[in-house]
Structures are given as structure tokens and as C-alpha cells.
Amino acid sequence: MSFLDLQLDLELLQTLAENGFTDATDIQKQAVPAIMEGVDLLACAATGSGKTLAFVLPAIQHLLDQQDRPLDAPRVVILSPTRELALQTLHVIEKQIALTDLRASLIVGGVPYGMQEKDLSEGLDILVATPGRLLEMDDKGWLDLSVTQMLIIDEADRMLDMGFIGDIRRIAGLTPISRQTLMFSATLEGGQVEALAQDLLNKESRSLTLASPRGVAGHIKQSVYLTDNDDHKQAVLKALITRKDIKQAIVFVASRRQVDTWVTYIRSLGIMCDGLHGELPQGERTTRLKRMRRGRLKVMVATDVAARGLDLLDITHVVNLHLPRRGDIYLHRAGRSGRDGSQGYAWSLVDSNDWLNLNRIERYIGEKISQETCPGLEPKRAMPKEVKKSKPKKKKSTAAKKPAKSKPKKKR
DSSP states (O other), X not given: OBGGGGTOOHHHHHHHHHTTOOBOOHHHHHHXXXXXXXXOEEEEOOTTSOHHHHHHXXXXXXXXXXXXXXXXXXXXXXXXXXXXXXXXXXXXXXXXXXXSXXXXXXXXXXXXXXHHHHHHHHOOSEEEEOHHHHHHHXXXXXXOOTTOOEEEEOSHHHHHHTTOHHHHHHHHHTSOTTOXXXXXXXXXXXXXXXXXXXXXXXXXXXXXEOSOTTOOOTTEEEEEXXXXXXXXXXXXXXXXXXXXXXXXXXEXXXXXXXXXXXXXXXXXXXXXXXXXXXXXXXXXXXXXXXXXXXXXXXXXXXXXXXXXXOOOTTEEEEEESXXXXXXXHHHHHHTTSSGGGOOEEEEEEEOGGGHHHHHHHHHHHTSOOOBOOOTTOOOSSOXXXXXXXXXXXXXXXOSOOOOOOOOOOOOO
């Protein structure tokens, strides 16, 4: 389906075309018309399926359809779990409203309060925010959500994982009961998202599930490369990361210290590379992401701080140097590649330390990931058909043993 079939204004269609978007993805085909009808919606779709445009386009269209425009408060509020995702969402919005007179702004931590108070006081149409900082603005008396017509909760599953459920309920309470509420999630695992939806969405709401909550999108090819040790893993990474078909890649590691180690190694190969982890100051994280978006970096080495919400459109490959322990985290890592339906690749370099995690992930996604090798770098050790979790050894009792009873001596 073309975006022309979605009854969008010419300003939106033109900006979509200028940014290379012509055909709608599955989530966009179903979510955009439903949202434009005004219904509340709970939508579940795989990471990388185009969820952001699925709610941004109808939200902007809703604003363009209105003649009255209150300038003192936002009509659309979008909640994001992290500053990075909020900034990514704002970038998408700014591209789509470029030919309109609509105004959008960002309220997140790490930014001076005065600048954000000025944005709120000058009036805006769309507000993108993280829950904690938004409530801080309310505590200061700077926030007015009394005319909010649309409340959008992005990455709802991540919100609940991060403990934002109370904040979300409080923010919803600041908006009119008549608002339209939209919830988007990559998974409905555990039932918490659906329980929150029952509280926030009206009875006439709809639910969309576009893919298996535990499945990797079909346009992403997954591969496992078995490695014998760290030196072998380094050699395999070199063979893979220097391939010419890689436009940009994210290399996932387990810790901040490993970020620095692997950045140094990848730079030694003559590849423009930088690192991303949670302990970096927000300004530095933003700078590095800008360099990635502008094509000045080919590889970003990251911890799982980058696994959710980083909408870097040119990421073609994801490399797991260390597998996560949870299958859902693996899904979100893999979903960083192949954005908006383009071909993507998720490569996992697995040694004996990761065998158990690989089994967990394959059980979670319900499929075996194909094993491949690099010519000349074949592993010497094969992965067991079944890896069982080793049982902890029983500790020897330190209690003093009772002395054995001495046998009576026989009388001669």
C-alpha cells in the first residue's frame, strides 16, 4: 500500500517522498487509518517495523484537520522511556512538519529547566517527553495538559520494565478524559502492558498484533558464528566487520569496559568507530549519535543502552560479541538493523560462555538460528546439541563429625 492511499495531506506526502518513504509498512497500513478514525489503540509490532511513523503521521494529520489552535498548551503528548528515543521521535516529527506551521518540542532530563520552561510558555502543538522530567515540569507549575487531545505511549513494555507505570498513570490523569490514547509496544509479554491498556484505553479501543511478539522481523537474517576463544572471536569480527556490504553497524558488548576495549581494536582496523554506554554524559552521547547519523562513523560499540529506541536508519548490521541473557533483549538488539523493512543482518559471535544464552534465545524466539563460518576461521570446538545448566556443587559439611565408637577389646 502506498502512502497515497492513507488520505494524508499533501504536506505530509511530500515530506515522506523527500525522505524516501513511498510504501507503508504493515503496522502503518493498519494503525494509521484506525488512529485517524479516532479510536484508542494498543499496537504490538516487531522492533524496526515502522511504529514511529505509524503514530506520528495520524497525529500530525489530526492537528492539520483542526482550525482552532490553542497556542498555550500541547494537543499531542508523546511519552518515551529514554532521552535517546524521545530525541529520535522528535527528529521524525520535525521532518514531517517541515512544510506546516506546527511546532514540536522536547522535554527530557539533562537539559536546563529554564530552556524547557520557555518552550512550554511559548506554546507548541506536539510535546515529546520522558515521564520523569515531564512530571518535574508539572511540579514546578509549568505544565498544562488540559487541552491534550492525544496521548501516545511509545515502547510501553520498556516503560513498565523501567518502573514508569505510576508516572504514566499520573500524566494520564493530567489530561482530559476525552483524549485519544495510543499505546505501542514491541511485546505484550507478561500481560502488564495489556493491564495498563485496560485502565487507560476506552472500551471501544482496538488491538493490533502485527507479528509474533517473540519473533525477529522476517527481513532480518540471523546468523551464529561459533568461536573457540577471545582471539578467535577477534579474528572472526575482523573478517565480518571489514566486509564491503556493511553500511553501518552496531556491535553489542556486555559492559562499559568492553566498549572501550573493542572501540580501540576496531579503530586499529582503520574503521571510524566510537562507543556508547550509560555512564557517558548526555551531551557526549548525543554528539556521538549525531556523528553516526551523519555518516561520520561506520561502527558504534554499545551496551544495551542502545538496544531500544535508537532509530538509526543506516544500520544494516548488528553484531553480538556477547549474547544477552534474555531473549527479548536479543530481539531489540536485532531490531536495530534493517529499519523500515530494509534488509538487515544480526550476527552473533558465540563461544562456550554464550552457549547457555544461545539456547535461551532460541527457545524464546521459537527457532534455531543458522550457524555459519568465515572461510579459514572455522571453529575447532562444536557446540553441544543440548547445553544443560550446571548444578552447583554441594558444599562439604564443616560440622565436626562425631567420633566413631571404639569396639570393645576382646578378652583373651
